[in-house]
Amino acid sequence: MNPSRIVRSAACTIDGNGTKVSLKSGYSNAKEALELTKVRFTERNATSLKLHHEAVKSLPGGNTRSLLHTAPFPVFLKKGEEYQVYSEDGHTYTDFVGEMTAGLFGHSQPLLTQTLISTIQDVGMNLGGTTEFEARYAALLCARFSLDLIRFTNSGTEANLHAINGAKRFTGKRKVVVFTGGYHGGCFSFPEDHPAENCVDLDEWIIAEYNDIEDTKRKIEDSDDVAAVLVEGMQGAGPCIVGTHEFLHQIQESAKKVGAVFILDEVMTSRLSEGGLQKLEGLQPDITTMGKYLGGGITFGAFGGKKEIMQIYDPRVGGTLAHSGTFNNNTLGMVAGYVGMSQIYTPKVAREFNATGDRLRAELEKISQGTKMTVTGRGTIIGIHFLKDGKKDLKSYRERKDEFDLKDLFWFEMMEDGFWISKRGSIALILGTPWEELERFVGCVNQFLKRHAALVKI
Numbered sequence: 001m002n003p004s005r006i007v008r009s010a011a012c013t014i015d016g017n018g019t020k021v022s023l024k025s026g027y028s029n030a031k032e033a034l035e036l037t038k039v040r041f042t043e044r045n046a047t048s049l050k051l052h053h054e055a056v057k058s059l060p061g062g063n064t065r066s067l068l069h070t071a072p073f074p075v076f077l078k079k080g081e082e083y084q085v086y087s088e089d090g091h092t093y094t095d096f097v098g099e100m101t102a103g104l105f106g107h108s109q110p111l112l113t114q115t116l117i118s119t120i121q122d123v124g125m126n127l128g129g130t131t132e133f134e135a136r137y138a139a140l141l142c143a144r145f146s147l148d149l150i151r152f153t154n155s156g157t158e159a160n161l162h163a164i165n166g167a168k169r170f171t172g173k174r175k176v177v178v179f180t181g182g183y184h185g186g187c188f189s190f191p192e193d194h195p196a197e198n199c200v201d202l203d204e205w206i207i208a209e210y211n212d213i214e215d216t217k218r219k220i221e222d223s224d225d226v227a228a229v230l231v232e233g234m235q236g237a238g239p240c241i242v243g244t245h246e247f248l249h250q251i252q253e254s255a256k257k258v259g260a261v262f263i264l265d266e267v268m269t270s271r272l273s274e275g276g277l278q279k280l281e282g283l284q285p286d287i288t289t290m291g292k293y294l295g296g297g298i299t300f301g302a303f304g305g306k307k308e309i310m311q312i313y314d315p316r317v318g319g320t321l322a323h324s325g326t327f328n329n330n331t332l333g334m335v336a337g338y339v340g341m342s343q344i345y346t347p348k349v350a351r352e353f354n355a356t357g358d359r360l361r362a363e364l365e366k367i368s369q370g371t372k373m374t375v376t377g378r379g380t381i382i383g384i385h386f387l388k389d390g391k392k393d394l395k396s397y398r399e400r401k402d403e404f405d406l407k408d409l410f411w412f413e414m415m416e417d418g419f420w421i422s423k424r425g426s427i428a429l430i431l432g433t434p435w436e437e438l439e440r441f442v443g444c445v446n447q448f449l450k451r452h453a454a455l456v457k458i
Contacts, residue, residue, distance in 0.1 A: 030405035030455050037412040038072060044416075047088045048076040067100075070423050075415070080107030083433040085420055093420035094437050098428030100236070101268045101381060104293035105340055106430045112296050115339045119331055126330045133334035140341055141302065145266075145276055145288055150304030151313055152328045156267030156291030157185025159301035160230065161200075162323055163287045166303075166312045167228035167261035169321055176201075177220050177229040177260070179210040181397035183237040184230060184265050184289075191237075191397070210235060211247045211395040220254040228261040228287075229254070233277040236268045239426035240376040240383030241394050248281055255286075261309060267291040267301070268428075272354055272379040274347030280378075293345070296336025299327070345431070354379030357429055360438050365392075367446045371456040372403055373410075380429040384421075386410060390458040406455060410448060417444040 027033040042049065052073040055062035063069050076088040083106050085095045098104065105112055119125075123133075138150050153159045164176055182190045189196040195205050206226065208219040220229055229251055235241040255262040264285035269277035271293055278285060287305035294300050304310060313323045327333075345353075357380035364375045364382070372390045376383040386406035391399055411423050419441055421427060429438075449456050 027452070027455065030403065030409055030452075033452065033455065034405050034409045034412070037409055037416075040416065041412055042072065044091070045073075045075055045087070045089045047090075049073050051076045051088060067422070082106050082108055083430040083437075091415075091418070093415065093418055094433065094441070095430055096419055096421045096427040096441075098430050100292070100422070100426070101271060101428040102292035102295075103297070103428065104271055104380075104431055105297055105344060106432055109297075109340075109344065109431075111344060112336055112340060115296070115336055116298075116332055119335045123331050123335070125332060126327065131329065131331065131334065133331060133338065134329040137334050137338040137341075140338060141290075141294070142304065144274065144341065145270065145278075145290070145304070146284075147288060147304035148307035149310035150302055151310070151323060152325075152334075153291075153301035153303065154299050154325055154327050155185065155301040156265075156289060157187060157301070158325065159267065159289040159291055159303040160184040160188055160263070160265060162313075162321075163261075163263050163289050163303040164228055164230065165321060166309060167263065167287065169312050170261060170309050171227040171259060173225045173227035173260075174204050175206050175223055175225045175227060176204060177206045177208055177216075177223075177226055179208050179216075179231055179235075181210050181235050181238060181241065182230075182232060183235065184232070184267075188230075189237070209396060209398075210241065211244055213247055213250045216247065216250055217254050220251070220260065221258055223258075226255075226258055226260040228263050230263045230265060232265045232267075233269050233281060233283070234272075234378055234381065235397075236381075236426070237424070238376065238383055238394070238397060238400075239385075239422075239424055240378070240381055241396060241400075242376060242378055244395070245281055248283060252283055252285070261286045263287045263289060265289050268381060269378075270294065271345070271350070272381065274350045277378070294337050294341065295333040296338075296340035298330070298333035298336050300333045300337060349431070353429070353431060356380070356435065356438070357382065360429070360442070363439075363442045364445060367442065367449060368392075370458065371449050372406060372458060373445075373449065373456060377427075382427040382429075384410070384425040384427065386425075386456070406452075409452070409455075413448055414441075414444065417441075419444070 052062050061069055078086050078088045085093050142150055178190050187200045195202055206219050209215040233243050252262050262285045266276045266288050270290045273279050289303045291301040312321050314320055361382050372386050374385040374387050374392050376394055386403040388401040388403055414421055
């Protein structure tokens, strides 16, 4: 038995070596169960705790990426291989974080690994000039996602920034309609009725209700200064709150009516089919923003769409916008991205992979009936929630009445079972994860619900 995994019963908790860790006859509430789990977490991750104490001496909070901070301290990872990651404490995890959808190809895909090595050896890492690799990859992405022209960036955040700026220049207007619960990068998030404190251009946003057709129509059509409407077809930070077909098409219709640029943020969702979520929903956005896995594991972003808008960035024409970025066309991302999309994540593979994700989500939905656990998502991107009312059809973050102690308890115990999941409950599957391991996850979730039946019952 893997010593990194914990075996539990109603009366006691036993680690993989058969050692009794604690004795417990039951829990009166989730907080009580959570506190015991935190004790086990600290005992199992002593090396990570030591490394965390060192990290806080030079990094605010001990990290350089806020999402990765977890209380009481984060687990430190040592390496990744295929669909698994290994911690500094000697534990093995099936990786369901999937680098927030960017890790689609896993940690050691052989073809990508060889491509990166040969590119470093034969081409170089960053040449400081135009290469055939960027044009080749641009042509592939334009064909795959029905784009006239495309520009590369270093991240999805940058892709959205330049798409917005281009829309403002193209229309001559300033306001941008976004949606409650939306996240479009490190400086574009809208968790409430106002932008987050670190959001740029604080006075230029109009915030509409996600999945509210009437409010959306009113907010877009009643202003005479809307340059763009920016939306995720599925809100990643939800996690995984899905936009309805009617809602997304209303955005497209209203944006067209007022001459605003319809920007579809597919930074996460482009992996949901061979042509992204827009293909699944029959959408025709003016501009699409992308990133994550499309760099083949290298930092990457892109925005592209209609020729008349994208020409705003054509340096051959006077008065156009500048678009800089030292690593926009770095050789590693251009080559790895091209190989990943042309030889690995082919249209057929994309369809089959997302069908597997739908199958997993259906199994999780089945076992969650009658409990506070709710499962959302599409294809290989899944969200797991624990809600006070157990509402199964989440349309917006406002409907999400979280049971935070249960959510945290689930995260800690799934780690004990050998699954690496983001604490907010989002899962991004990695290509090549065996179905047997996904079945094991369903079994562990089912045992969690049974083990804490009194706590998860609606």
